[in-house]
Amino acid sequence: MAANSQFAMAVHILTLLAVKGETNLKSDTIAHSVNTNPVVIRRILGQLANARLVESHTGAAGGTRLVLPPEKVCLVDVYKAISCGEVFALPAKQANQDCPVGRGIESVLCNLQKAIDRSVAEKLGEFSLASVLEMIEFESTAAA
C-alpha cells in the first residue's frame, strides 16, 4: 500500500504557510511544492483547520494561512490533528479467551501501544514549526 504520508505532507504544508506569513496560500500553490494534487492538499488542510491550526477562505483571493505564529505550533498538535495510525496495530480478531495468554495479552498490548504513543507525542513535543524552519535554513546553508 501507499503508506500514510499525511503527517509528512502536513508538516510540509505548514512550513510553507509559516514561510509565507500573512499571505493566503492557494491549495494549487502548495500542491506545486509538495508535488501532488490540490485536492490532496485541501483534504489535509481540512484536518488542520478542524484542529484550528490554519484558517481557510473560499472565493477569489481565498486560500489558507496559519492561525498562530510558527513558534506556537507544535508538531504534536499536527500529529494529533492528522489521522495517523498507531505505531503498531492490535490484531483485528480477538485472541482466544480460553487461553490464559490469549485472555491477558490484549490489555497488555493495548497499554504498550498507549505507552509508545505517549513516547512519540513526547518526542514530537520537542519540535515546533519554528524549529523546522530553522532546520531547513541549516540544511540550505550547509549545502551552499
Added chain:
Amino acid sequence: MAANSQFAMAVHILTLLAVKGETNLKSDTIAHSVNTNPVVIRRILGQLANARLVESHTGAAGGTRLVLPPEKVCLVDVYKAISCGEVFALPAKQANQDCPVGRGIESVLCNLQKAIDRSVAEKLGEFSLASVLEMIEFESTAAA
C-alpha cells in the same frame, strides 16, 4: 486497510513460547491462541527465527521454542525483527526541488522520522518478555 498487527502477534507468540518453556509449540497450537491461521503464525515465526529469537524444527514432533530465557528477550529486538512500517511515512513523490521549502523539508522529515523511531525503540527497550509475563499475571489476579 488491515493495519499491520505483526508486532502484536509476535509478542503474543513469544509470550506463549515463554510460558511453555522447553516444549516445542506447533504453529497450529499457537494459531489457536492467536485466533488465526497457522500459516500466518509461521510467517511471523520465520522473521523471529531470522533474528535468532526462536528456533523451529521440522518433522513430526517439530515445532518452535525460544532461544533465550524471557528475561533476555527485549521488545526492541522483537520490533526490529518484525518488518513494521515507520511511525509516519515520507511522501512517495519527491517534493518540488525548485521550491526552497520543498528542497529542504525532506531531510528534515527524514531526520524527524529517525528521531521518533529512536524514541519508540527506547521505550520498547524498557520491556522484556519476562515483564510482559508479569503484566499478564497481574491482569489475571486483578480480574480474579
Added chain:
DNA sequence: CTTATTGTAACTATACTGGTTACAGTTATG
C-alpha cells in the same frame, strides 16, 4: 456578472495485510 477558490463527493489505480490452500521437504516413530 464573472472569475477564482475552497470543500467535498465519487471513482480509480495501487498496494499491503491477513486468510487460505497446496505442497515439497524433513523428522519421529511404529
Added chain:
DNA sequence: CATAACTGTAACCAGTATAGTTACAATAAG
C-alpha cells in the same frame, strides 16, 4: 521402511487504506 506429523513457502484471494483525479456546488472578490 513406511507412515504420520510438522515446518517453510509459494500462490492466490478478499478486504481495505491511500493517493490521485475529475467534477461540481458554494462562496467571495472585483
